[in-house]
Amino acid sequence: MTYREAMREAIREAMNADEKVFLMGEDVGHYGGCYAVSKGLLDEFGPDRIRDTPLSESGFTGAGIGAALGGMRPIVEIMTCNFALLALDQIMNTAATMRHMSGGQFHVPVVIRMATGAGRQLAAQHSHSLEGWFAHIPGLRVLAPATVSDARAMLARALEDPDPVLIFENALLYNREGEVPDDLAGIDIDHASIRRAGSDVSLITYGGSLWKCMDAAEELAGIGVSAEVLDLRTLRPLDDAAIMASVAKTRRGLIVDEGWRSGSLSAEIMSRIIEQGFWTLDAPPMRLCSAEVPIPYAKHMEEAALPQVAGIVDAARKLVGG
Template sequence: MKTSYREALRESVRDALQRDDRVFLMGEDVGAYGGSFAVSLGLLEEFGPERIRDTPLSESAFVGAGIGAALGGMRPIVEIMTVNFSLLALDQIVNNAASLLHMSGGQFHVPLVIRMTTGAGRQLGAQHSHSLEGWYAHIPGVKILAPATLEDARGMLWTALEDPDPVLIFEHGSLYNVAGELSDDAGPVDISSAALRRRGSDVSLITYGGTLPMVLDAAGQLAAEGIEADVLNLRSLRPLDEKAIVETVSRTGKAVVVDEGWRSGSISAEIIARIMERAFYELDAPVARVCSAEVPIPYSKHLELAALPSAEKVVAAVKETMGHG
């Protein structure tokens, strides 16, 4: 069937609500307004205000309420409008949701799913263009997912809800309108394994989330010039699928990591460190990376595009890496 990333997400929430009476959605404007990005449009009318709950404008309060509900046996889906607003709930996420299992000696699981929009490229200014999923991937006690395809948008949520511990799902804002074909029987998917989206033998392109379409575009451009790239979509940033990373790098001998986060202290740095630890002797060239410029993301369209990773920058990085080989 023809659908969009947004509609696939909506169907994943609907499916979860139908599967389990303990599941409910809560967040700012998720009810009557239909969600800031229209993911929950129509769900209030279908499931009622007990299960589609509009909250006050206080991320700390409603994330905390979600943690309490999870401890009480419910399966809450908490929607945070954009990742920058999650900073207002850092104490709840890091000090409570991620830590309670450990601090209770294994007695209290927190089966909570938090969804939020991440990423730049839509002229929303510096405060609404962050890619902070790499920050959260630093925290033990949570899983970090980044659905990049229609199948993952449709299928990751239910699998996350079945996890006894907190899962954070980062949806890139540039993907909501992406449309394509989705199988009529699409359902829950594995959230622990990376996916090889294109196979090649010359270089490994490793990425996740909203940069996947751009990386696939770059791989197509490279193929036209006789350079065949593996494209590995990580899907999960915590835990990282080290086996898949080592396999692709061992096969090609070269790697470029593409990450919309800032370069310093980024998830790309962690990925490269894992490659150094596990596959150093398989490399034929230094590992390269393409990240966002070390600046607050500009509002001006041409400056924003200049600051972000692009297919052209990926192609240039691959050609430089090939020159080392």
């Protein structure tokens, strides 16, 4: 199935399993979702559980948080992560802090899904990768499923969490096809996953960049460089053990992150590698990020602003000595 179909099946399964689960957001009902993830669900579950909302991220995200406090299990869909900034007060100052401020008396079991990433010529207001910003906030769990199997399985795990979970879905993945195993029990939201084993350099990434790293690893294999590809999957909390195990094995680390370089998630990962794994390294860790500009509209400029396979290959070759 496609990534889009996997997300739809995950939502359908959750709603069939628990009547407290419902979906709300802009155009999720009659239109079927901006990315067609919820297409057909309104006919199946009705308007009480597939709820179209006004164009007010602040309003409907707050309503979803309130519903979670009231005992429901809402799935809130925000069209793109750029628009999540309109709901940042609700996400950060209410959802993320409620358990702490109530001394554990209240939980906010809300799942907030949103598209992220560029590459679709939608210009700066619809194309940024802001998951690193939200991964900075204590009280949130931040997921970035990159495979069809993860898209199918991780939503159920997120709905089981008593605290708020944000799921960032790279928009370029919705049409990607993949196999989904019958048994999804082995997929969790706590651990990174090695997508390709290697011995010379670790490519550490997540989301849409995973597949660029997989392609880069294939190219590197053709010139005798064995690249390991580590898919972080969960950005908060990071799986430090998996990161350190990978760089200890290969002795080199390259982080590929579509966020901006300054103050980025890649900077946090590099710091942790230095703090925890310095003596295992044969070379300083490197990172490849998006150019520090608002994502351009023009196709050639947009491609130039994003990490690409050729850049990953070039950076990895420099790490292993050319």
